[in-house]
Amino acid sequence: MTNSKLWIISILLLLNYPVLFANQIISVADFGLKPDSRVNSVPYVRKALEACRKQPGSTLFFPKGRYDFWPQYTVEREYFESNTTDNNPKTLAVLLDSLHNFTLDGNGSSFVMHGRMQPITLDHCSDINLKGFTIDWDIPLTSQAKVLKVTPDYFEIEINTHESPYIIENNNLVFVGEGWKSKLWSIMEFTSDTHLVAPNTGDRIGWRNYHAEEVSPGIVRLSDPSVAAFYPKEGNWLVLRHNERDHAGIFLYHSQRINLEQIDVYHSCGLGILSQYSQDLSFNKVRVVPNASKNRILSGHDDGFHFMGCGGFIRIEECEWAGLMDDPVNIHGTCVRIVEILSPTRIKCKFMHEQSQGMEWGRKNEKVGFIENQSMRTLGTGTMTSFEPLNKSEFIVEFQAPVPNSLKVGAALENLSCTADVEIRNSFFGSCRARGLLVSTPGKVIIENNIFESSGSAILIAGDANQWYESGAVKDVLIRNNTFRYPCMSSVYQFCEAVISIFPEIPKPDIRYPFHSNIRIENNKFYLFDYPILYAKSVDGLSFVNNTLIRDTTYQPFHYRKDGITLDACRKVIISGNRAEGNVLGKTIRLHDMKPGDLKLRNESFFQLRNKP
Helix, strand or coil: CCCHHHHHHHHHHCCCCCCCCCCEEEEEECCCCCCCCECCHHHHHHHHHHHCCCCCCCCCCCCCCCEHHHHHHEEEEECCCCCCCCCCCEEEEEEEEEEEEEEEEEEEEEEEECCCCEEEEECCEEEEEEEEEEEECCCCCCCCEEEEEEEECEEEEECCCCCEEEEECCEEEEEECCCCCCCCCEEEEECCCCCCCCCCCCCCCCCCEEEEEEECCCEEEEEEEHHHHHHCCCCEEEEEEEECCCCEEEECCCCEEEEEEEEECCCCCCCCCCCCCCEEEEEEEECCCCHHHHHHCCCCCCEEEECCCEEEEEEEEECCCCCCCCEEEEEEEEEEEEEEECCCCCEEEEEECCCCCCCCCCCCCEEEEEEECCCCCCEEEEEEEEEEECCCCEEEEECCCCCCCCCCCCCEEECCCCCEEEEEECCCCCCCCCCCCCCCCCCEEEECCCEECCCCEEEECCCCCCCCCCCCCCCCEECCCCCCCCCCCCCCCCCCCCCECCCCCCCCCCCCCCCEEEEEEECEEEECCCCCEEEEEEEEEEEECEEEEEEECCCCCCCCCCCCEEEECCCEEEECCCEECCCCCCCCCEECCCEEEEEECCCCCCCCCCCCC
């Protein structure tokens, strides 16, 4: 080989030249699948994936266009998915099963689903890169309508019948799709101009006892005298919730080192992207937002990104959420209740929430925390030697050493091995039905340079072993350089006590045993139309420092809390260096069940203590 050729090859190696030295590229076109053909893509993609399995390090490439996925030829498999209705088996459009070192490159293509199905599933995979595609339905599992007319007795809405076919059945509005039908059970109202959740509407209307009648094709009249005072505003948009959550959009299960980038999930049958018992996950420029090209207000059926029992490191960068019917991001574990102590080392447990039943809660050598559920105090830890399912609801766990003598029936177990460090940066939490970010993990958490427009609390740090059984006392959380815009806390939802709400469910708080610890809220901007800024319960080590508080008058204040900061059974709290612009309402601090000296006000010119501990 000549020196010139060697020189060229050396330069190409340095540049990581994509043609000569790329991994094997396998196109779906090689198997007869053409974009925009509207044929069922499922069997073609299955064949292409089998070819990729034989070529480690390969890329499955889609020529840009539309690809339709129908239930025929899909794989059906039983999965017990967290926070998801147990409708099994799940219908899987694209299944990556025990696949490693693989890239799926959509090249900007649209993946369009038909019927109730899970678009993409990763089961026991590693080193996977998913990129460059959108997920949507022509007939979504949620609907929307424009409010045409409002009177004291009824209001009329206009429905796009091509996108959301419906019938009137027993005076109920019932939507019909590709192999399913479901009736309206809840309504969310969005403003006509900003597409934000209309202020002070939220979950206050149940819509279980309404009366529906068709005025003309696509025009439906709804009436319910019991909620007539809460009829929507003429011209606004309604998201009509009718189906149940039974499939995720993308499901990451027992997988590791997974990267998602430049993906738009416009809709899903349930949670947008569910990661369960997976670790080392990266999300870059992934959006769960309405499909603007279809004039949609709605996006996902429920949460945007949902993480249950995940470990390692979770990185979320430059992502976006809007129009969801639940929280953009929720990170947590699952507590289970002790129903019987069989021996000093064997415990019978039960999943207490119906949407957690059937999960593989633990594995050998994983670390478990023993939680006294009234005070939420951790009594000790143990190491599992076995996990034995008895049925979907109950299982037996055995430990290397005897459990604490103080552990009683009714207490809870928490899997401490399935927890993650988290970084969320440069992302946009748009207006959705509930809160913005829920985080419950003892790992290191950084929430930085994000924008929040959540209709409820922007950030909720919860945790409980009594109702939702979502576990994870935080130990190290930094909330820094974020912007909380005026839509935050414009409606009240569960646990939404302030823009930042630290609200573990503790029946009997004990100041000696705080649940959360080491939370720092620094150098953020809050645009506030109402009073409550921060609510914190049972925290050891909390600081609210050098934040800028700016009065906004877009909405009228309505919240029942009239203090800017409320502290309940907290220790080692520092409030320092915060400054206000304009007539910010929440000037006072209220304390509950705290000792003298638990709060330090340092160089603080804005906040004033309302009551002494």
